[in-house]
Amino acid sequence: MDLISVDQEKCTKCGACINECPTFVLSMGKAGPEAVLPEVCLECGHCVAICPHEAIDYMKTPLTHQLDLTQFPRLSADEAQCFLRSRRSIRSYLKKSVPRAELLKLVEVARFAPTGSNTQGVSYVIVDDRKTLDKAVETVIERLESDDSLRQRFAHYLKAYHERGVDVILRGAPNLILAITDADFLRGRENSVFSLAYLELYAPTIV
Numbered sequence: 001m002d003l004i005s006v007d008q009e010k011c012t013k014c015g016a017c018i019n020e021c022p023t024f025v026l027s028m029g030k031a032g033p034e035a036v037l038p039e040v041c042l043e044c045g046h047c048v049a050i051c052p053h054e055a056i057d058y059m060k061t062p063l064t065h066q067l068d069l070t071q072f073p074r075l076s077a078d079e080a081q082c083f084l085r086s087r088r089s090i091r092s093y094l095k096k097s098v099p100r101a102e103l104l105k106l107v108e109v110a111r112f113a114p115t116g117s118n119t120q121g122v123s124y125v126i127v128d129d130r131k132t133l134d135k136a137v138e139t140v141i142e143r144l145e146s147d148d149s150l151r152q153r154f155a156h157y158l159k160a161y162h163e164r165g166v167d168v169i170l171r172g173a174p175n176l177i178l179a180i181t182d183a184d185f186l187r188g189r190e191n192s193v194f195s196l197a198y199l200e201l202y203a204p205t206i207v
Contacts, residue, residue, distance in 0.1 A: 003035035010055035017047035110199035116187040
């Protein structure tokens, strides 16, 4: 199958898809855009998303899966700024566990976060077992105490944990979502951070 398919009746040969392609896969042919370097395609789907006439399709980023943004209101600059500035770290949680379906919504959004060269490679682990969460806290505490510099740096946290039973690691959160990648994945850390940032920003909208 060809890398892309072009609807000749819709294509106006405007070149938007060619200009948008980050790895110069596309070139303008007599019948419209065509893939001249398919082996370096990132499968990012920008060519499909950018076409103003929905003339391009690609099986790995199909046109049928694209969002029609005209169906949704656009945030004003003030609204967008307010949304981003209102983000705060949460350190007090209800003891009530979040339904798995809601946690999966967070993961679904997180996977759309940008990644270096569309490498993706991030998987997610959802933890909602209290014993497992408590063990995770205990393990981190033990790690902090095993290192002299860390033990001194976080002495007041360790004191609160041991003397007052304060969970200074997870703050008593009833659920935990971990972003993980293979140990040898070059962009694993960065991609994971991006995805969790998306997840965190989206989380307040589903409560």
